[in-house]
Amino acid sequence: MSKKVKIGSCYIGGGEGVKVQSMTTFKPSDIDNTVNQIKLLENAGCDIVRFSILNEDDAKAIKIIKNHVNIPLVADIHFNYKLAISAIENGIDKIRINPGNIGSEDNVKAVADAVKAHNVAVRVGSNTGSIEKEFLSKYGKNEVSLVESALKNVAVLEKHGVNDIVISVKASDVKLMIKSYEYLASKTDYPLHLGVTEAGTEHDGIIKNSIGIGSLLSKGIGDTLRVSLSADPVKEIEAGVSILKALDMYDGFVRVVACPTCGRCEWDCMAFANKVNDLCKTAKTNLKVAVMGCVVNGPGEAMDADLGIAGGKDCAVIFKNGVISKKIKIEDIESEFIKELKNCLK
Ligand code: SF4
Known part of the structure; x- marks a missing residue:
C-alpha cells in the first residue's frame, strides 16, 4: 500500500480512496472567477483543485480563495522558488514543483524549509516533455527515463527532509503512460498521481484517460487522478468520477x-434510461438500477439489480431485490417506476 500524504483536509494514498482533481482555467488573481469555478468543480465531485501561480498577486489570492471554498488547493509553480514560498505562506495545501527547475541548492532548501514548516505536501513529476537530459540521452524517451527523472527530483526533496510527496509520470502516449506508472509503482511507495497528459479534446481525451488511468487503477496502482481534457474542467471531474x-x-x-x-425493443427504453440516469446522477445512495428493453434478455439483468424494469410490447415488469414486484401497463412505466425509484433514493 502506498504511503498516506495529507493534503489540507484530505489524504492521498494509504488506501484512503482515489481523489479526483482538476485545474482551474483562470488566473487565481481573478478571484471571483476562480472561486466560482472551484465551486462548480466541487459540486461535480472534485476532491482537490490546482491552479497555476504566475506572480505574487496570484500567490496572495490563495488566502482569499481558501476562505470561499472547501476543497484543498494546489499551487502549480515552475522556475520561481520565491513564488513557491509565497504560495505556502499564503496557505496553499500542496505545491506542484520540480526541484530541478527552481535553481540553486539554496533555493531548493528554502522551499523545502517552508514546506516542512507549514506541513505542505509536494507533487513532483516528469512528463515526456520534461525528461532530464541525462536520462534522455542514457535511455531515450521511455518509462525508465520518465521514472528516473521523477525519482531524481524526489531524491532532492528527501535530501532536504521533505517526505510528504506525491509523484506523477505523465505521457500522452497511453501505453507509455501505463508502463511508466507500473514501473514507478515497483520502485516507490509514495502515492501516485495518475494522468494522461495532453490527452486531447473531450471525446478522444476521455477514452485515452479512461484506458490509461482505468487500467492502472484496476491493478491497484494510483491514489489520485486528473483526467486532462481540452474542455471545461467540470468535464474532467465528471470523467474522473465516472472512471471510479x-x-x-x-x-x-x-x-x-x-x-x-x-429490434426487440418496443418502447422508448433509451430515452427512459437517460431520464433515470439524470434522476440518479446526484444521488449518494449505493443502488443498482436496471432499465431493460425487452422481456427476452431484460429480466436477468433487472433481477440482478436492486430495482429493475423490463419493458415489453404492452406491459412491463418491475423487479425489486431480484423478484417480480409488479406488472404494469406500458403507458404507466414512467409514473410507476419513477415512483419506486424515488422511494429507493429517499
Ligand atoms: S434487453 Fe437485449 S434483446 Fe432486449 S431489447 Fe435490450 S438489447 Fe435487445
Missing part, C-alpha cells in the same frame, strides 16, 4: 444499467 464508478471505487452512487436496445 466504473471500477467500483466510488462510494455512494447509483449504478444505472441499461441495455443498448435492439
Whole structure:
C-alpha cells in the first residue's frame, strides 16, 4: 500500500480512496472567477483543485480563495522558488514543483524549509516533455527515463527532509503512460498521481484517460487522478468520477444499467434510461438500477439489480431485490417506476 500524504483536509494514498482533481482555467488573481469555478468543480465531485501561480498577486489570492471554498488547493509553480514560498505562506495545501527547475541548492532548501514548516505536501513529476537530459540521452524517451527523472527530483526533496510527496509520470502516449506508472509503482511507495497528459479534446481525451488511468487503477496502482481534457474542467471531474464508478471505487452512487436496445425493443427504453440516469446522477445512495428493453434478455439483468424494469410490447415488469414486484401497463412505466425509484433514493 502506498504511503498516506495529507493534503489540507484530505489524504492521498494509504488506501484512503482515489481523489479526483482538476485545474482551474483562470488566473487565481481573478478571484471571483476562480472561486466560482472551484465551486462548480466541487459540486461535480472534485476532491482537490490546482491552479497555476504566475506572480505574487496570484500567490496572495490563495488566502482569499481558501476562505470561499472547501476543497484543498494546489499551487502549480515552475522556475520561481520565491513564488513557491509565497504560495505556502499564503496557505496553499500542496505545491506542484520540480526541484530541478527552481535553481540553486539554496533555493531548493528554502522551499523545502517552508514546506516542512507549514506541513505542505509536494507533487513532483516528469512528463515526456520534461525528461532530464541525462536520462534522455542514457535511455531515450521511455518509462525508465520518465521514472528516473521523477525519482531524481524526489531524491532532492528527501535530501532536504521533505517526505510528504506525491509523484506523477505523465505521457500522452497511453501505453507509455501505463508502463511508466507500473514501473514507478515497483520502485516507490509514495502515492501516485495518475494522468494522461495532453490527452486531447473531450471525446478522444476521455477514452485515452479512461484506458490509461482505468487500467492502472484496476491493478491497484494510483491514489489520485486528473483526467486532462481540452474542455471545461467540470468535464474532467465528471470523467474522473465516472472512471471510479466504473471500477467500483466510488462510494455512494447509483449504478444505472441499461441495455443498448435492439429490434426487440418496443418502447422508448433509451430515452427512459437517460431520464433515470439524470434522476440518479446526484444521488449518494449505493443502488443498482436496471432499465431493460425487452422481456427476452431484460429480466436477468433487472433481477440482478436492486430495482429493475423490463419493458415489453404492452406491459412491463418491475423487479425489486431480484423478484417480480409488479406488472404494469406500458403507458404507466414512467409514473410507476419513477415512483419506486424515488422511494429507493429517499
Ligand atoms: S434487453 Fe432486449 S431489447 Fe435490450 S438489447 Fe437485449 S434483446 Fe435487445
